[in-house]
Amino acid sequence: MRAQADERHPDLRAALEHLLSAGGKRVRPTIVLLVGNMLGGNPDRLVTLSAAVELLHTATLVHDDLIDGALLRRGTPTLNARWSPAATVLTGDFVFARAAKLAAETESVPVMKYFAETLAVIVNGELTQMFTSKGIANRDNYYQRIYAKTASLFETCAYTAAMISNAGDETCETMRQFGYNTGMAFQIVDDILDFTSDEGTVGKPVGSDLLNGLITLPALYYIESHPGNSDVDELAEGGYADPQRVARLVAAVRASDSIQKAMGEANRFVDKALAALSAFPAGNEREALIELARYIVDREL
Numbered sequence: 386m387r388a389q390a391d392e393r394h395p396d397l398r399a400a401l402e403h404l405l406s407a408g409g410k411r412v413r414p415t416i417v418l419l420v421g422n423m424l425g426g427n428p429d430r431l432v433t434l435s436a437a438v439e440l441l442h443t444a445t446l447v448h449d450d451l452i453d454g455a456l457l458r459r460g461t462p463t464l465n466a467r468w469s470p471a472a473t474v475l476t477g478d479f480v481f482a483r484a485a486k487l488a489a490e491t492e493s494v495p496v497m498k499y500f501a502e503t504l505a506v507i508v509n510g511e512l513t514q515m516f517t518s519k520g521i522a523n524r525d526n527y528y529q530r531i532y533a534k535t536a537s538l539f540e541t542c543a544y545t546a547a548m549i550s551n552a553g554d555e556t557c558e559t560m561r562q563f564g565y566n567t568g569m570a571f572q573i574v575d576d577i578l579d580f581t582s583d584e585g586t587v588g589k590p591v592g593s594d595l596l597n598g599l600i601t602l603p604a605l606y607y608i609e610s611h612p613g614n615s616d617v618d619e620l621a622e623g624g625y626a627d628p629q630r631v632a633r634l635v636a637a638v639r640a641s642d643s644i645q646k647a648m649g650e651a652n653r654f655v656d657k658a659l660a661a662l663s664a665f666p667a668g669n670e671r672e673a674l675i676e677l678a679r680y681i682v683d684r685e686l
Contacts, residue, residue, distance in 0.1 A: 426550030539568025
């Protein structure tokens with residue numbers, strides 16, 4: 386990944402180094418490598434693909450932080466905290482381009498097509514979230530949002546790793562289901578952490594999704610069980626712009642059983658992911674994928 390800025394403008398090299406040194410869980414490339422190794426894929430192609438998906442993820446974070454005005458990520462200043470908006474956008478564009486180049490180096494046209502389609506899904510999801518999802522308490526809307534935002538790339542990681550490992554259609558579909566379900570669980574837990582973690586841990590205000598008008602699964606469970614609540618009723622009318630109202634709702638969600646219900650749903654997605662893995666013989670990679678899926682719902686709340 387670092388090599389993608391070799392022989393480029395020194396500020397681009399410094400920016401990519403800054404982004405990569407901030408760390409992260411690297412869950413997405415881990416899925417690529419584990420699935421591909423489990424299926425006997427070529428190690429060099431798998432490393433190239435894993436670097437491509439992680440760079441794609443990194444590029445989306447660069448643009449997300451700019452859109453959200455976020456100044457910290459993982460406790461480290463974001464690019465837009467240090468650079469102008471124009472320079473930040475261009476850096477994100479560069480990282481997208483290098484991710485696409487790496488995807489092409491897998492020498493698989495189907496992988497390249499799937500990769501490009503995933504980027505389109507992510508961007509469409511961001512635009513939908515920005516323009517038509519504010520204040521909407523609707524499960525279908527929520528599932529579509531978290532698929533576009535997170536699960537689509539998890540799905541791509543598992544599916545394309547199987548594709549370049551020359552797996553059959555049935556195996557590729559099973560891996561796609563594994564990626565989809567782990568991705569959905571991952572985002573639900575992230576949404577739970579938005580309510581349960583402290584600002585120092587997540588690097589943003591508790592309940593920041595609600596403050597941005599985005600109603601996630603814990604809030605949905607609360608809304609469904611508290612019809613007629615004035616704070617809830619005002620959300621659709623822009624009530625999320627009132628910090629005091631949002632603070633009351635966050636406290637109410639935390640004090641209710643909505644967090645546990647949302648976690649139960651995340652666990653159900655993980656169970657589906659584990660069921661997909663049951664079709665494969667025991668081995669180190671399968672066991673590691675099982676542990677990864679379980680880790681998703683074991684993160685500290």
